[in-house]
Amino acid sequence: MGAKPRTRPGGRSARVQESVHRAVRELETEVGRAALTVPLIAARAEVTPSTIYRRWGDLQELLSDVAVERLRPEGPPADRGSLATDLETWAAEWLEEMSSAAGRAYIQDALAGDREGGNAGQCSAYAVEQVAVLLDRAAERGEPAPDVDTVLDHLVAPMMYRILFRPGLLDAEYARGLAHTVLTRFPTEGAGAGK
């Protein structure tokens, strides 16, 4: 989806990334996030600390990269036969995952170590990808549908805003209601103008 690749080309580089990411995930479980340090991660991954500093800059940037990998969707969203049902279900599931304690921590990590915006852009690219699958299916069925940007602006954005800034106001009903609102208030918005 136009996002920059998370893995540099080359076998050794990919192996270093994989072992360092795995070390972070294991150590998070074993000692907790607050106790993570670059030397600790390096020892577990069997690389030198300077390998980590050279590649990631600092701990926060590494945690940002790991968080983005964890936010990657596991597969395309389920096909439930109509855009209304597909979008409501996807929204409720997305909200549940992202608003969990783990989801929220990953989003904050992704943003915190990411002054240049690449990792945050990747989070958004995941949502674009999933929504595009649902909208393409609707088009195949001949259903009217808004474009991807409209769904991002009026469904994904309000959910993310509440996750980050108004966490008391979140439940599946809210997600489903927003999905319904997008399809009724913006039934064909922007569609045909390219996504």
Next chain:
Amino acid sequence: MGAKPRTRPGGRSARVQESVHRAVRELETEVGRAALTVPLIAARAEVTPSTIYRRWGDLQELLSDVAVERLRPEGPPADRGSLATDLETWAAEWLEEMSSAAGRAYIQDALAGDREGGNAGQCSAYAVEQVAVLLDRAAERGEPAPDVDTVLDHLVAPMMYRILFRPGLLDAEYARGLAHTVLTRFPTEGAGAGK
């Protein structure tokens, strides 16, 4: 607006907060954000480092508090005679401020040092406050208007989402277009059901 007060009661406590915040602002300008440390800030503020650790926990929480103070609006939004003009103008100005390099850094600081959500909630409370002023004015003029939550969901949230996750897609035209969209697609949404 129901947000928790940023200053604890008591004269000494308020003076400590003021001098520490001022030290952060001065040192950010003089040495840059990346060079800030708790001992450096403590020396400038003429308090002990342990005063800062006791009150703020760590540097990131202190920077989060300072960032939220900097995001506080300077006063109520201007009255331009109609809700459409008021909301479009406010949206364009809000976006310009928040999407600047400084605005973006403050938002990320506010989120990063704030695992409990108080500072992020304060950012949202500022927007609620400003939008409520515009909607109250509209009500006094007898203009139809949506409620605050609708404006947060479909105007503030999409702008914030793009600031954080899709920074290439931002300009005043986008802000004005969203404001227009909210008033035309949700002309009286939720109004009368509480604010």
